[in-house]
Amino acid sequence: MDAGMEHNAIRREAPVAGKPDPVTTGLQRLFAAIADEPIPDEFLKLLDEIDSRGKGTTQ
Template identity: 50%
Template sequence: MSSDKGKRPLNAIGDDMDSEFDPLTAALRQMHDSVANEPIPDDFLNLLDMIDAKMSASKKFQ
């Protein structure tokens, strides 16, 4: 018995959605969407900027 439920893209909505509605899957998708839509924290952006600056500086010396 194989299921393709986990292989569909997160934003895929099939015609048979009502017949296959799974509250756990719906809750997980909602949680994923809410986290994915959160802004990136400033501390994390600053860290990424510092990494980029160090990588750029090291490339200049190669």
């Protein structure tokens, strides 16, 4: 790493056993919130159209 990049490096404490890492916890919460969202109907329709084209048929 050159001297310029070292100045801007993000420093984090090493994880402590038994203590949750706040970054990991935040990312897990974000993923869970996104995974729980319903898939929009328009996107499902688009996927169906793509599947149909791949099989050689059209709707």
